[in-house]
Amino acid sequence: MSDFDELVDFVVVGSGGGSMCAALLMRSAGKKVLILEKEDLVGGTTARSGGVMWIPNNPFMKRDGVPDSYEQASAYLDSVVGDPVDAPGTSRQRRSSYLHEAPCMVQFLVDQGIKLTRVAEWPDYYDDRPGGSAPGRTVVAELFNVNELGPWKNKLRKGFLQLPATLDELLELPGFKRSWRIKILMLKIAFRAIAAKLTGKQWISAGAALQGRMLQAALRADVDIRPGSPVRELIMKDGAVTGVVTVKDGRPWKVGASLGVLVNAGGFARNQRMRDRYQPGTSVKWTMASSGDTGEMIEEMMRHGAAIAQMDEMVGTQLTLPPEEQGADFMPTAQRLTAAPHAILVDQSGVRYMNEGGSYMAYCKGMIERNKQVAAVPSWALFDQQYLKKYMLAGKMPGSRKPKNWIDEGYLHKAESIEDLARQLKMDPSTLKSTVERFNGFVVKNRDEDFHRGERAYDRWLGDPFQKPSAALGAIEKAPYYAVPVVPGDVSTYGGVVTDECARVLREDGAVIPGLYATGVSTASVMGRVYPGAGCSIGPSFVWGYVAAKHAAGINTDPV
Template sequence: MSGFDETFDWVVVGSGAGSMSSALVMRQAGKSVLILEKSRWVGGTTAKSGGVIWVPNNRFLKEAGDEDSAQAGIDYLDAICADIPGSSHEKRLTYVNEGSKMIDFLVGQGVELERGSASGFWPDYYDEAPGGCKTSRTVVAKPFDKKELGPWAKKLRKGFLEVPARLEEGMKLAYVRRDPALKKVKRSLILRTIGTRLTGKHYVTAGAALQGRMLQASLKAGVDIRTESPVSELIVENGKVTGVATVKDGKPWRVGGKLGVLVNAGGFAQNQAMRDKYMPGTRAEWSQTNESDTGDLHVEMERIGGVLAQMDQMVGYQSTLAPGWERAYVTPPAQSLTGKPHAILVDQTGVRFMNEGGSYELYCETMLKRNQAVPAVPSWAILDQQYAEYYQVAGKWIDKKTPKGWLESGYLHKADTIEALAASIKVEPATLAATVARWNGFVAQGKDEDFHRGERAYDEWLGDPYHGPVRALGDIAKGPFYAVPVVPGDVSTYGGVVTDAQGRVVKADGAPIEGLYATGVSSASVMGGVYPGAGASIGPSLTFGYIAAKHAAGLGNEF
């Protein structure tokens, strides 16, 4: 290698979860590592996210006494995932076998993790499939005091839940009107937050906790991490990727990578031109991803022979665009809005067209497919007063006082009858009335004959634990009635370069591009176009970062 201003053993583009798992492997092997982050902040979209990791047969599941196995994990993935360019049985099997080892490795590196659900209930999204898990395969980081990072605390990307609480605890507060005991939990959380701030601590949870802990471990291990260092070119010499072109102190800078380059630079969710090309009808502003998620390295890897696949896929995450959403750090999510009792989703003709529970990826995919035949973007969430009394809409209570501007802007529609509500949202009154009547009939008999909502354990998880007999089913019968729009947002795109089971980027003929690896949503997902459970993008990012580093360093099964 020649002409480089600087050389490391391992060069990583992007600072998401998989970047740091790979860096920790390399440092454990005694290799030098450089992570180059395009933005001002470390952590990628992972830091903004829930930070959940989906891994079958993991140590925390076993410690809880739940039954699981690698065989059950691969049976499940093979049952729900298609064999397409980014996903094969071999890759899925590698993920299942190596994912649990990756979790053990991170714990051994001092990254404090725990089961994602203390109650043991956060089911797979297709739990009825062979090998599906009705308890929980999720893993999360323990809450983290980011002040432990010292000067790096200011460089950690902001999370959405910066309080001393576990993610599951925060989600329980959605039922504060259903369980008076939760008011004490809420007060305790407020006092905890005040107390920790007064003592100079600043706790974060969810994705920021995961990335804070990964950053802390990486810095302790001696990883060189640089922000505001975009990569503009992958340098190829004699068919091998030997380094990258970046910037240092505002000047062009070439860095060599003796063992290779790992690309974990995110997806292209913030690039509207690429969205229009690959997934028309979706919008960048509806995405929860960070501002630097613009697909630069997708284009660059394709330029040097990488093959892009699954580019029409995204990790859909339904959102409701309440007034002020443009200024919000996180677009108001609607994951459980229509999955709770007393609510359904209809298209712009007033017809219900899906199970409103289940996978958010499938929810948005179904909405987009429906929109090809019938206007369905946005669709309408139809709610009644029972819903309004029990649950919030876009983080606000609407039963006693309408939030300022919601009615005036046309975001919230409210009427005394279903027919009047239909007229307000420009839907044929008889059609919407028939849809609601049919739904109420299903609720009365305890079975959704059209779309089987409530039959999966995950549907029940999205429903209301205080409601019965079916947590996900409740009639729409008490006025006034409400409607709010729902759009197919996302937490990331899901397509990228095709990689093999070692994380190597491959060419059209299947041969690897020597020296080039990819993980996370820079690669075509190992899950194909399916989202198996909470954390099914962070889990593979961490795992294939871990696998790629082991392969590049020639470590075999040492880690």
Template sequence: MSEATHSFEESFDWVVVGSGAGSFASALVMRAAGHSVLILEKTAFAGGTTAKSGGVMWIPANPFMLAEGEDDTLEKAETYLDALQELDGGAAPGTSRIKRRAYLENGPRAVDFLVAQGVALRRGPDFWPDYYDELPGGCKTSRTVVAEPFDTRQLGEMRKRLRKGFAEFNVLLGDAARMGHMRTNPDAKKMLLRVALRTVRDKLLGRSFTTAGAALQGRMFKAALEKGVEIRFDSAVTELVRGRDETGAERVTGVRVEGARGSGTVGARLGVLVNAGGFGKDQAMRDRYMPGTRAEWSLVPEGDTGDLHREMERIGAQLAQMDQMVGFQTTIAPGTENDYVLPGAQSLTGKPHAILVDQSGQRYMNEGGSYELYCETMLRRNESVPAIPSWAIFDRQFVEKYKVADKFIDKKIPKGWLEAGYLHKADTIEGLAASIGVEPAALGASVARWNGFVHAGHDADFARGERRYDGCHFVGDPYADDPARGTIEKGPFYAVPVVPGDVSTYGGAVTDEWARVLRPDGSVIAGLYATGTSTASVMGNVYAGAGSSIGPSLTFGFIAARHGAGLGNLA
């Protein structure tokens, strides 16, 4: 490959922008093929949004499922994904049947490859079903893959470069979810004791564990370092450099970097992979593509400002699905505004004895459904009825069993919650309605209607509780008589605001089944690949199940590297 049109200061075979799951997967493929790899990370830490997340990958027919005798097939998963597209009224630009098939075929292969590289993975909790499990091909157990907890001390001096996770303990994600029901799960206290003893033991042995997304990223980070991948921090890519190959055809040949080493250019002989995250922290882009959302409600790292979205568009890439985000409904209590992870509201309004209403007092969704759909529904509702914020409504039964913004409040309400107008409390529903500025008759009717559904055992408006996911550990309460529904009838009554936060944006460059970036006319921008939330999702405008961002990010990073290295299709 000729670099005659640009004289690079240094060159690698494969240059990766960003250090998320897809970045490490691609780097390991390239190193296994004998090629040099450079990962350029804009921030001071490796791991991206994945490290802050649950680190879950949605991988149908994965080897762990099959080893347990589960009857899952790629054909079932394909049927399910096809049905999801029909829910949305047709295929979005970022997806196609051939691209979805490439994802399904290569997901299990990517898992096998990582395990062979020493990355310890396992099946996710078996109570994590697909989010639309009633559709043809849907799974009611779990198609997820997660990492084993990771001792960060295995990274040595590079330990300080791993982005912090949200759970710095030696515990599996499923066990953590079970322990979250400490007032209704009779085994929770025993589990907590075991984790406490394990933590003491680890400390005595000089171990420092993390779990979930940070464990996945820590394990891949370690493998990448051991395989000779070079990673540079505080190195922002500001330009995708174009040149010509030996035939004279234009292609992306490298990048311009600014950061700790100053400004310079790096050549990429086989290609550049963009996995730089989304634009969750750029308010201007949010205002343009998803008005009504706020950067301060996003859980993404500080570096997610859409730089590479704009740069890919500048050189001709088609951007699509830019109005989509991976929702994370949140309730921001006083003092939590700057928390590393904002308090979630999915496990607030989805549990028994709670509902969500808009500012007119009307209930308008299944509070137990997919977090992506939850926030999308809130934004859509706000176009006709004020619904940002909406109100979580619950009663004494709720606070005696469950947390609000990560706090039990039945014995003592945190300082400032009432004074700041965050938490509203009243002896009657009418008094609560007056406190939050809602017509008392409207709120009273919504609560009475909900109570009627609970007594009937069926939500006739939104079918809450009909899907297995509605009552699972992460949303409802599987230890309750009814995991997803409970009356709101015992005072005092409470309300807190809920807003549509996110764990990332969900749109970006359109790519093909090889993760190559495409122009609006469908032609390929040679030498340029992309994955993760830098791309328009292969899932389209829906979210299939837990891990529908990280699973595709990792899989298409794997696919991109195989294509760039000339390894071809594994089929």
């Protein structure tokens, strides 16, 4: 070990949620741990996200009387994920380990003083399958006063929305024009913001709150966190990973890790070369992953023999991009755009081809698959005046008036008839008219016979609770008619190195690479090729970071 410039027990590459979780476990075991973050800001894509973790059978479900169990969650994953032969990240052994360890991980964080809770209603994305949960299995952080971080406040990556509102509250706000209760909620949030200013607080929410709380706990536990410290190489000796080469004061710095190295460095969403190789037809222009999501640590693990899998998968999120949002740091999602009443999605021939209320990952996969047969990237969100008056569009509040340049620059198309709209979109007018008429017929029957939109709790949750009789279906019948493009964006990639039930990185032959662990989207997801519910990338990042640290520290990881 004399070849090293510095010695610690455990090195963590990257500062996402799983990194902080692993570091806290190591510190609770009395071990010296070092987090190396290549960027100047800590928190990773987790801090930019909604900060939701999918944790079956979690303690907050028990607190609120929401039924769940290992068996119920296992049945759900068996039904939704299955046993794909081309997705080794989701072996039954790994799924079992995840379901056993996830609630333990949450309880560990709570015991460390991290304030977590659940969203009252966030249905599993396939809640109609065996074992599905309509109330949902989400865990989130409570609001956090970022000023409590002191000098580290400016080192935490900012979240997507700077409002002192919980996720439950944020999800309700778009309906403010139609509910006095939501108007009162907006006043409550405004008063909270005013009170915070008067008392010297700065509340943050969602992923930034989760990572703010994790960072605070890590600092209190005396975790050594070094921003601006990229890892250039893994050091291997006698077939085992024994440390890393990072950068300190502008020169290479070798750090030895007696218990191992955990890689949680994100995926490759910001690397167009890797996207072209593994996910042709997708673009770095459509990702909302952290700027550091460039894939070099996946390739470094591959250089040392790591197996990879599921590299063609991404956590898709449908986007619609007005001119001013092209290349923006946070781009407007179209998740609820075509899931709400009075709207549908069509391909470039004018044909509807999916349940618009499904999970964002399934939605984007559907677009990409459709594009192999019929031009569908971009697809078109088609809606009428009713939609525009009631719902948000591309981040703008409900109401008829939209920026003039949206039409001038060809983003928003507007016409007095479906046929005229079709001509603007270079579609056959009779095809688009037939598509709309068929959908309107389903609205009358209150049943989508083609794609079953509105039959799942999740579809209805995405829709409009004030719309009767269906929260998901509403006729497209009041002129003017509108269309905007939708593209298959993402929040991260979903494939990487293959790991076992202890989060150890595996070779192609299934052998363990000693001393090397991985978590987060640096790995082939335990959820395989499906996104079963909100937080199915962040939840596993935390859980496998926790499991890796337990194993490396010699703490029992057998299911209780």
